[in-house]
């Protein structure tokens with residue numbers, strides 16, 4: 002006798018009020034008690050079979066007069082499928098049928114055919130069928146329920162998205178791979194006859210293993226991402242890799258979730274010290290919080306260090322005999338401006354800064370010998386020996402000044418720590434990093450030095466479309482070889498289909514990975530929502546008023562202030578104050594904390610929102626003056642620098658747009674940013 006909770010049950014309970022949740026929890030605990038004691042539910046539980054349903058194993062439990070829990074009995078298993086008020090619960094049950102897929106042997110909850118027929122009917126034949134040439138058994142082996150096979154075979158390329166909305170995630174993802182021209186092998190079918198013991202089943206069901214497990218499942222202590230991993234996520238979490246692995250995917254496809262579970266899994270296996278890292282401090286703090294949720298056992302949790310790479314370098318430095326470094330905070334520009342002036346040099350400030358930021362600092366070139374012969378691949382202007390010498394003369398003096406002040410920079414520190422580790426040995430056995438797209442050569446070298454090369458040494462999770470801090474860096478050139486160990490995630494769990502499609506239009510359909518290979522960015526979303534709005538305002542006060550009205554409308558709809566974020570390109574400062582006044586609610590800027598206070602509206606920068614998510618988002622000031630900031634572009638003379646900066650602005654806009662789960666407003670004063678128009 003087992004109790005199994007379905008994802009649909011967890012979601013339905015989550016939507017009910019606290020009192021109903023308590024009643025449901027008590028009824029399920031009673032069911033478990035009866036099953037353990039007697040092997041069947043006793044009469045007092047008020048459990049009975051339902052009429053007018055598609056499967057005779059479907060039953061209902063009545064915790065009180067109003068509430069109903071829909072349960073399915075299959076062999077020795079009781080699967081909790083759904084909970085709601087009487088009519089809604091019975092309506093749900095009348096349209097669903099749990100069945101074992103004849104090819105894969107996996108349990109699935111299939112929505113009734115009426116819906117598929119509707120879909121088949123509106124399919125027009127103007128486009129070629131996408132899957133007509135595949136045999137039914139093959140489609141079923143990919144996870145397509147038998148009753149959907151016809152609809153799938155009649156789907157065309159332009160309307161298949163409607164089907165993806167109703168098919169199980171894993172089936173949709175495999176069909177998408179077929180559309181991308183990939184060879185898709187069916188997953189291994191269930192081997193031991195247990196329809197729940199399969200990665201496809203574990204995406205939708207959780208087999209309860211004991212009382213504490215049931216308690217956790219019912220008390221809402223688990224969020225969805227903690228339990229119901231998609232098979233492709235689970236595979237990445239559990240699979241042994243014979244070297245560095247890469248996990249890519251557009252925004253919201255669960256890369257962070259994979260990184261967290263992989264770290265937890267390695268910690269449980271107790272196979273050596275684990276590091277979970279990333280680029281930004283805010284994301285590192287959020288990772289630390291979530292990992293503690295995943296690993297309640299403190300002894301196991303302590304096996305994982307969670308810290309962003311730069312902070313880690315700072316922490317390791319004293320242990321490696323590098324003293325206690327002080328990192329130059331703020332902009333490096335004044336130092337170079339002053340040095341140029343002092344030397345009377347004719348080198349252009351903008352060019353010098355670009356050379357420092359893109360060549361010298363990231364590659365840790367601290368001597369003339371190193372800089373003189375360093376390749377400058379990808380830079381717009383070729384440099385002769387004399388120009389290099391002129392640049393170095395300035396850099397050398399600036400470096401000395403930095404040293405005199407007892408300071409270093411993040412890039413130089415990363416190289417220094419990496420070098421010491423290369424000599425003294427790596428402190429971790431497994432390293433997992435999120436936001437891998439933002440790592441430059443300095444961070445990649447550090448990453449490589451943190452774990453010795455070997456099985457399961459490195460996992461890099463990231464999205465080439467979210468590079469907002471620097472241009473593309475070759476991982477291979479820095480000794481991180483992921484060839485043959487790269488996987489792309491395709492289901493977007495965060496963002497409504499409408500917002501995702503809007504965001505996708507900001508980007509090309511293919512983007513180069515770290516080694517310049519093009520990658521398709523196509524993904525699927527699991528739910529629909531209102532279309533994103535774009536509003537133009539004549540003046541700044543009008544924009545504040547318009548944004549405040551939009552925010553207030555979301556609050557009236559039931560969102561809490563902390564679930565709504567207003568994002569700006571530059572420091573929000575005065576706008577935050579004005580919005581607080583116009584909305585009559587307190588505002589937080591997330592400068593010092595990661596978890597938003599639920600009672601305060603979030604007003605912060607697009608950069609700071611990276612890795613976070615909100616139910617409703619406003620992107621404010623998306624005008625041609627602000628994005629990209631005119632003042633920033635005016636400083637860039639080199640063509641390659643301008644292109645890189647523009648690319649980063651595009652990706653920043655993509656990052657900001659994809660922070661929204663359900664609602665999105667884009668506002669501007671004057672003319673819209675050219676990047677908004679594809």
Ligand SMILES: Nc1ncnc2c1ncn2[C@@H]1O[C@H](COP(=O)(O)OP(=O)(O)OP(=O)(O)O)[C@@H](O)[C@H]1O
Pocket residue numbers: 225226229230231234250251252253254255256257258259464467493494495611612613614659
């Ligand atoms: N298997 C899953 N089931 C349910 N929700 C999931 C699952 N995987 C991820 N999510 C949810 O989807 C959202 C996005 O996940 P996550 O932050 O891991 O994506 P990401 O790829 O790292 O996104 P980004 O690159 O935009 O930061 C989160 O709310 C997460 O909890």
